Amino acid sequence: MAFIICFLFLSASASLATAQETGSNIRLGSSLSPTSNSSSWLSPSGLYAFGFYPQGQGYAVGVFLAGIPPRTVVWTANRDDPPVSAGATLLFTNDGRLILRSSQGQENYVTAVALSAHSASMLDSGNFVLYGPxxxxxxxxxxxxxxxxxxxQRLLGGQQIISSISATNHSTGLFRLKMQHDGNLVQYPVNTPDTAxxxxxxxxxxKTGDNVSLNLDVDGHLFLLNTTGYVIKNITTGGLPTKRMICIFRIGSDGLMRLYSYDLxxxxxxxxxxxxxxxxxxxKGLCGLNGFCVKNDQQAACQCLPGFDFVEPGNWAAGCERNFTAETCKTGDAGASYVIQGVDNTLWEDDSYSVLSSTDKDGCKQACLEDCNCEAALYKGGNCSKQRLPLRYGRILITDATSGLIKVGIVKPVNASQNKKEITRMGILFLGLSLLAFGFVMMAISLVIICKNNVWTKDQAPRLFTYAELELVTDSFKEQIGRGAFGTVYKGVIGQKMVAVKRLHKSLAEGEREFQTEVEVIGRTHHRNVVRLLGYCMEGTNRLLVYEYMSNGSLASVLFKSPExxxxxxxxxEIARDIARGVLYLHEECETQIIHCDIKPQNILMDENRAKISDFGLAKLLNADQTGTFTGIRGTDGYVAPEWHRGQPVTVKADVYSFGIMLFEIICCWRRMEVDLLQREAILEWFSNGEIRKLTGDEKVDEDELKAAIKVALWCISDDPTLRPSMKRVLLMLEGSAEIPVPPIASSSICTV
Incomplete structure (x- = not known):
């Protein structure tokens, strides 16, 4: 009976849609502009409109409630693209394409891919539709x-909606709601796995089976439905009046789901x-890194960890940063420069690198103080979990007995009277220029001692080593662990810490540029998916770099060593997503935008937990006002983007191309796959014939995930760099947070995918 009712409801809806289509027909050749009277196409009743609406300093395209202030936007096209100017045009071309043309003449598909439609309609349901012949x-x-x-409207299995940044900025925000294939409706922060x-x-x-969908009825009834018409769960009860009343379901910029009603x-x-x-x-993630959420008169508010301030006051999502300079840390003496400040009853993501059991809170504090790697600790029930910063997903939770213990630098007070006495005493002991000369000598000696005994922390610049020191820590360069185009890598030990020492083997004249680039670029990066540069040596003709040690070698050795x-x-x-996060950091999150120029498996290093990008010898830095650069060809054959050979300006999209080639290698475990036109056609043929498992051999792989990964790779290796997605978009697609349209390469041959 339920199935029959559902069928009749859907049939009635389809009939209604057909009737509405007639009344709001949009013909080929129609156009809109932001500032004219024709800025949008209305539904038959005038309730919804499709077209331009103001956003920021320009305009965006989407669906919104017409004539109802404040403007309520319910759908946005290409939401992460920047707003267009008043000179832009929305065209429904004579050949059936729906495109947005900027005032400079650049064109983007509103539908993400090219279509040959015959008509279009803005329906009273709020659905904008393109029709065939x-x-x-x-x-x-x-x-x-x-x-x-x-x-x-329905949210099908595998689909998700993602919050906007704010009520006035409809770009991708911080939170997502996913209708999972297992029948579970779940909310997560963006850029996270679909795990508990x-x-x-x-x-x-x-465990209710595939093909469960989230549905919203006109009376506000929100429910989960399977394909047999059985309601698995009611999220809301419905019962709202349907005459001159509309309802809207939304995930807000604050991460909460809400059902709204509007009395027309x-x-x-x-x-x-x-x-x-x-x-x-x-x-989770409302307060950004190193921030935690507190209740203020039942309203959410964010605070920073002790010793931290907001990166952007008023923007909680930007997180918090230290308000002190990290002092030199030497294991065993850390307590001399730091104190532990606590935040009680907090809940954090536990990403510990070491856990001590059967200890008290004071013991946990002391253990963190004495460990240079420990920047915070979480203490609960006798367990002390040492953490590196940043901390994520923090909140006050009264019922939780976890204490956050934060290592904070000591701010030493200045005693004016004591300084005066010391100056007087020094004036008595030393006279005139002798005092000044002695002071300079002592300062020089102190600096030498500090440099000799200095070890690194996350926020310090790389340390300068002598050649003799590195010869000692590598046991005269005894154990070779890698070799590349510019140098040989040796295993070493500094104190208790394993390191990798890269010794450039080119002549000084040839290798100097690569060396200086590597020190300059990687020395300023701090990201969990970028290898950390600990120090360097530039003594005579010797050029050496000291990195954190990556225990599992390169991605090339992991992928291609043996099938077993x-x-x-x-x-x-997971490795592919790690690399994407690292490249995204270089492209968009560094103080200076960095094009790596040599993304390949040999330059991805692995430890027990994650993949990290290394080898920045060929990297190119862009100025703040630059989007591209002209330079000689850099990189490795097979991974070099086509624009290098065409003499075109090179942008971050060159790294996207290299990533796409490498993604195919990760998918297929094929060595040095040079994706020429014939191989692309073979891949596309496998797509259309349902033979994509040829790419992974006998390995059992989720077919939907395999299709998605191949589509992402094909987008990345587009010949036209403007068609390649940004690394942010690549990551969202790999995480399942963004729609993956049909790739532009010979798209007609994979239209059935």
């Missing part, structure tokens, strides 16, 4: 939701009729 639906906005669901430790809302409907008669504002929680601190030792599919995809 016989009225078949080619594309509809309901299939590509952003942060909102409207009545009759990262979730902060769940419907607890897992009263023309007021959206009213909240249901919220996923009353605890606004529930969403290569990682399984899940681990390989």
């Amino acid at each position: 016989k009225g078949s639906v080619l594309w509809e906005s309901f299939d590509y939701p952003t942060d909102t669901l409207l009545p009759t 430790p990262y979730s902060y809302f769940t419907s607890w409907t897992d 008669n009263q023309k007021g504002t959206l009213s909240v009729v249901w919220s996923s929680t009353n605890d606004e601190c529930d969403p 030792s290569r990682p399984f599919w899940k681990k390989r995809m």
Whole structure:
């Protein structure tokens, strides 16, 4: 019976959509502009509009409620693209393409891919639809939701909606809601795996089978439905009046899900009729790195760890940074420069590198003080979990007995009277220029002693070593662990710490540029997926670099050494996402934008936990006002982007191309795969024939994940760099947080995928 009712409901909806289509037909050749009277196309009743709306200093394209202030946007096209100027045009071309043309003449598909539509409609359901020659639906906005669901819209298994940055900026925000294939509806922060430790809302409907969808009825009934028409779970009860009343379901910029209603008669504002929680601190990541959420009159507010201030006051998501300079740390003497300050009853992500058991809080504090690697510790029930910064997902939780113990630098007070006495005493002991000369001598000696005994911390510049020191720590360069185009890498030990020492073997004239680039570039980077430079030597003709030691060698050795030792599919995809995060950091999050120029498996190093990018000898730094640069060809054959050979300006998209080639190697475990046109056609043929498992041999791989990864790789290796996605987009696609359209290469041959 339930199935029959569902079928009748869907049939009625389809009939209604067909009727609405007739009344809001948009013909080929139609166009819109932001500042003219024709800035949007209305649905038959005038309730919804598709077209331009103001965003920031320009305009975006999307679907919104028409004539209802404040403007309520329910769908945004290409949401992460910058706003366009008033001179932009939205065109429904005579050949059926829906494109956004900037005032400079640049064109982007609103539908992400090229289509040959015959007509379009803005429906009263809020759905914008493109039709084929016989009225078949080619594309509809309901299939590509952003942060909102409207009545009759569904979120299918594997789909997700992602919050906006704010009410006025509809770019991708911090939180996502995913309808998982296991039947569970779950909320996560963006850029996290679909695993329980990262979730902060769940419907607890897992193991109910595939093809479960999230549905919203016109009366505000939000529910999970399987393909047999059976309601698995009611999220809301519904029952809202349907005459002159509309409802909207949305994941807000604060990470909470809410159901809104709007009375069209009263023309007021959206009213909240249901919220996923009353605890606004529930969403993980609301406060950014090194910040934690507290309740302030039941409203969420963010605070920084002791010794930290907000990076951008007023922008909680930007996180917090130290307000003191980290002192030189020597194991055993750390307590001389630091104190431990606590934040009680807090909950954090536990990413510990060492756990001590059967200790008290004072013992935990002391253990962290005496460990240079320890920047914070989480203490609970006799367990002391040592942490490196940053800390994530912090919040006050009264029922939790965890204490956050933060290592904070000591600010030493200046005693004016004591300084005066000391100056007087020194004046008596030393006279005139003798005092000044003695002071300079003592300063020089002190600096030498500090440099001799200095060890690194995360926030310090790389240390300068002598050649004799590095010869000693490597036992006269006894154990070779790697060799590349510019140098040989040896294993060494400094104190208790394993290091990798890279000795450049080119002549000084040839290798000097690579050496200086490496020190300059990697010395300023601090990211969990970028290898850390600990020090260097530039004594005479000797040029050496000291890195953190990566115990599992290069990605090339992991992938290609032997079929038995290569990682399984899940681990390989985790490695690909690690690399993407590292490249994204270089492109968008560094103080100076960096093009690596030599992304390949040999330059990806592995430890027990993650993959890290290394070897910055060929990297190119961009000025703040630069987007590209002209330079000679850099990189390794097979990974070099086509624009290098065409004499075109090189942008960060060159790294995206190299990443795409390497992603194919990660997918297939093929060595040095040079993806020429014939091989691309073979891959596309396998796609269209459903033979993609040829890429992974006998390995058992989730076919949807395999298809997604191949599509991402094909996008990355587009000949036209403007078609390649940004690394942020690549990461979102690999994480399943963004739609992956059909790749532009011979797209007609894979239209069935």
